Every structure is written in C-alpha cells, then in structure tokens.
Amino acid sequence: MTRTRAREFPAVFTLEERDCSINAVRDNLYLSQMKQFDANLLFALDALLETGSVTEAAEQTGVSVPTMSRTLTRIRKLIGDPIMVQAGRGLVATPQALEMRARLRAFVQEGRELTQLASPSLLDTARTISIRADESFISAFAAPIMDAVHLVAPRLALRFISHGEESVGPLREGVVDFDIGDIKLSGPEVKLQKLFAAQFVGVVRSDHPLASSKITPKRYVQYAHISASRRGLARGPIDAALEELGLKRTVSLSVPTFSSALTIAAGSDLVAAVPEHLTGIALKIYGAFVFPLPVRTPSVRIALAWHPRFDRDAVHRFVRDTVAKVCSPASLKQGSKHS
DNA sequence: ACCGTAATAGGAGTTTACCC
DNA sequence: GGGTAAACTCCTATTACGGT
Known part of the structure; x- marks a missing residue:
C-alpha cells in the first residue's frame, strides 16, 4: 500500500527525478534509498547551504551543533558527495550541492506550504x-452564531438544516457536521457537549387578558392554546403537569x-x-407578553453532537467553541435582557 | 535510532618574541 | 621600526559516549 503511493509520487522523495522513474522504483537501489530517506535531511541541507555553517544551520533548525554535523554526514552518505567542504573556519558547498540548491529551495518551500495546509488559518478557510x-x-441562534463565526473566520459558511431523523450516519459521513438539540444518540461514534437546559415559557399577545394579572x-x-409538535401531538409535558x-x-x-x-399566538387569542431561548424574538419582533409557565415542566437538555473523526479538526473545534459560547447561560441571559 | 554533552582536532586570526 | 615565525586564542566541525 505504502509502496504504491511512493511510486505515484516519487519526486517527493528524492531530488533526482530521473532516478525516480517507475523503473528506478522497481530497482533495489531506489528501495534502499527510500529506507534511508528522511525529508528532514533536505530541510537540514537547505539550512546548511543557506548559512554555510554547521553551527548556524544548527541554530536555525533548533538542534545542537553535533546533531547537525551528523546530519551532514548522513546527507553525504545518501547523496554520495561531500556536499560541503572545509574552507577556513567555515564550509563551502561543492558544485553538486550548488546545482541542487534551487530545487532544494523549491522542495523546502513546498514542504512548508503543505504543513501550513494541515493547519489552515481560520481567516482564510x-x-x-x-x-x-x-x-x-x-431562529434564536443561527444569526448570533454566524456573527461570532465571521468575526474570526469570515469565509466560513453555515448551513442549518431542519432536524430530521437522529442517526450517526450523517455525522460519520460528514453530511452533517453537528447535531444540536435534545440528543438521544450515544456510543463511541458520538461526541457530546452540553449547551444549555431549555425551559419552556408561555407567550400571548401583549394585550391578551391573561397578561392583565397573575397567571x-x-x-x-x-x-x-396552540401547541407545537413536529408529529402533530396535541398533548405534552404541560398537559401532564396540569393533569396532576x-x-x-x-x-x-x-x-x-x-x-x-x-x-x-402573537396575533391571536391563543x-x-x-x-x-425564543423569548428574545417574542419580545423584540412580536412585542408579545412572555411569562413563566404556572406549572413545572421538565427542562430539555440541549447538546451539541459531532463525530469523533472531526474531534481534532481545527475548524470543527472553532465552531464548537463558538456555538458553546453563544449558547452559554451567560449569553442567553444577556440576550433576553437586551431584547 | 537519535539526541546532547564533553572531548578532540584543525584552521584562522592575534599576539609576542626575535632578528635584521 | 618593520618583517617573520612561533605561540596562543578563538571558532568550528567531528567524534566518543551515555541517555532516552
């Protein structure tokens, strides 16, 4: 498997492309070179050629001078050329090393770009x-989450989709990045973060007779009453509490x-x-009257779920943190007050 | 296998002693 | 006083060795 990949991209592994043709890969010589190969050797050689000094190259790459000296020995063995020879107190590059230099620079540059790709800047993502x-x-959180996300990652787009059937599949496949709600999923394929406990409140139009005195x-x-239910159920926890x-x-x-x-409700007697969390909208947009329910109903635990394979993904982590911040109890309180 | 510390080797610059 | 060679010093690369 690994060998197949190496054959596909031989230029990455050696400076001499002509020695890395498919035929050369089949060659034992190339395979033995592969065993010795370490991309760090090329980064070290770049530093050596740039500084012309083992000491400075060591300083630049963050290793000790003896380590850099041994690295130079390994480079010499691998390439079969002295690469750098003593000249006074320092070292000078051999013609072969000088010939390699431009391509080596390009390799190092590409390597740096590749490693940067692995940890992208949120600003450019x-x-x-x-x-x-x-x-x-x-309704309550899409806008504030998007605002908070765009402060740091202006090129990130959020796509909210309606809550369908809960299953791990879409999370695993990356069709859905996050599931938010009263998550019932559990197991090794689901990571959960509690956001807040949602309580229910009552809403009527502002001049509703119910609003005139203690409820x-x-x-x-x-x-x-008007009931909200995806499945059209007219009975819920409120009815159970009233029944008691x-x-x-x-x-x-x-x-x-x-x-x-x-x-x-805001436009009727219902x-x-x-x-x-819809209190803000009820007050701000509809100018409705919001009140605590006169019966105790269980709160709903709202959580954020994602698949473990995205656990260390920088963008995922950033969105998770942002959602958690926007939905924190402190933010919720502030949001209600401002409305 | 790789790294760091310590010791060693070697080259170049500086200082000093000696000679003219 | 100026030139030259030896001694000394400093800097750098390499190697030996032990630890991880």
Whole structure:
C-alpha cells in the first residue's frame, strides 16, 4: 500500500527525478534509498547551504551543533558527495550541492506550504459547516452564531438544516457536521457537549387578558392554546403537569414548529408555550407578553453532537467553541435582557 | 535510532618574541 | 621600526559516549 503511493509520487522523495522513474522504483537501489530517506535531511541541507555553517544551520533548525554535523554526514552518505567542504573556519558547498540548491529551495518551500495546509488559518478557510438543529434553535441562534463565526473566520459558511431523523450516519459521513438539540444518540461514534437546559415559557399577545394579572394554573387553562409538535401531538409535558393539578387545557390548534406557534399566538387569542431561548424574538419582533409557565415542566437538555473523526479538526473545534459560547447561560441571559 | 554533552582536532586570526 | 615565525586564542566541525 505504502509502496504504491511512493511510486505515484516519487519526486517527493528524492531530488533526482530521473532516478525516480517507475523503473528506478522497481530497482533495489531506489528501495534502499527510500529506507534511508528522511525529508528532514533536505530541510537540514537547505539550512546548511543557506548559512554555510554547521553551527548556524544548527541554530536555525533548533538542534545542537553535533546533531547537525551528523546530519551532514548522513546527507553525504545518501547523496554520495561531500556536499560541503572545509574552507577556513567555515564550509563551502561543492558544485553538486550548488546545482541542487534551487530545487532544494523549491522542495523546502513546498514542504512548508503543505504543513501550513494541515493547519489552515481560520481567516482564510473557506468551508461550509452543516448544522442540523431544531427550528427554534435556528431562529434564536443561527444569526448570533454566524456573527461570532465571521468575526474570526469570515469565509466560513453555515448551513442549518431542519432536524430530521437522529442517526450517526450523517455525522460519520460528514453530511452533517453537528447535531444540536435534545440528543438521544450515544456510543463511541458520538461526541457530546452540553449547551444549555431549555425551559419552556408561555407567550400571548401583549394585550391578551391573561397578561392583565397573575397567571395561575386555573387562569392559564381558561384560554385556548396552540401547541407545537413536529408529529402533530396535541398533548405534552404541560398537559401532564396540569393533569396532576386536576386541570386540563384546550389545544385548539397544533402546528409543526415553535416559530409558527409564536407568530400565531402573537396575533391571536391563543396561548403558546415555546422554548425560553425564543423569548428574545417574542419580545423584540412580536412585542408579545412572555411569562413563566404556572406549572413545572421538565427542562430539555440541549447538546451539541459531532463525530469523533472531526474531534481534532481545527475548524470543527472553532465552531464548537463558538456555538458553546453563544449558547452559554451567560449569553442567553444577556440576550433576553437586551431584547 | 537519535539526541546532547564533553572531548578532540584543525584552521584562522592575534599576539609576542626575535632578528635584521 | 618593520618583517617573520612561533605561540596562543578563538571558532568550528567531528567524534566518543551515555541517555532516552
């Protein structure tokens, strides 16, 4: 496997392309050269030719003088030429070394560029990151996340897609970079980071009669409700909590998303319950009245999930950190206050 | 196998002693 | 005083050795 690759890109491994033809690769001589080859030798030789001194080349490359001296010995053996010979206190390059110099420079330059490619600057990275999230999360966080991302990585594009069926497949294949929501996935193929615990709040239009005085469970059930459920379910944790108090609400309308429930509630007599992170939008855009639910409902743990194979990816890490910052409880508090 | 420390070898520049 | 050779010093490369 490795040998096949070496045959495909022989020029990377030696300075003499003519000796690295497919025929030469088949040659035992080339294979024995491959065994001795170390790309660092060429970086060292470049420093030696540039400085004309073992001492300075050692300093430049961060090794001791004896190490550089031994490296020069290895280079001499590999190339079969003295490469640099004593001239007074220093060394001078042999004609063969001088002949190699220009190509060596190009090799070193290319090597440096390649290693820089491995750790790209976020400023220059052009890439699209796909995030699968619930629509309420997208409404509340897509814009602030994008703003925070673009402060550091202006060429990164974010693609939010609606929350479909949860599975590891898309994460593994890179079709989806992140999954955000009440993640049920677990196992070695999923990395999780908790973002926040989402509580539900009630929303009505600003001049709704419910907003005129203290909202008790009894008053809460006196008005017709709108429920948000992707699967069209009219019953949820709120109904269960009310039932414990011997109360029952009337759900007159059921819609698939929290955003539409919010929009409809803000322009009707209906009472909606939406995740707390939509409070900002409810207040700022709709001028709605937002209130704590009069019954206790369990909070939903919102987490960020990704596949371990992207764990060390610099862009992934940056987006993860940014999402976590934007969604931190401190940011959420500030966001609600500002709205 | 590779690295660093210490010792060694060798070349060049500087200083000093000696001779004219 | 000036030129020359020997001694000394400094710098650099190499090698031996031990540690990781």
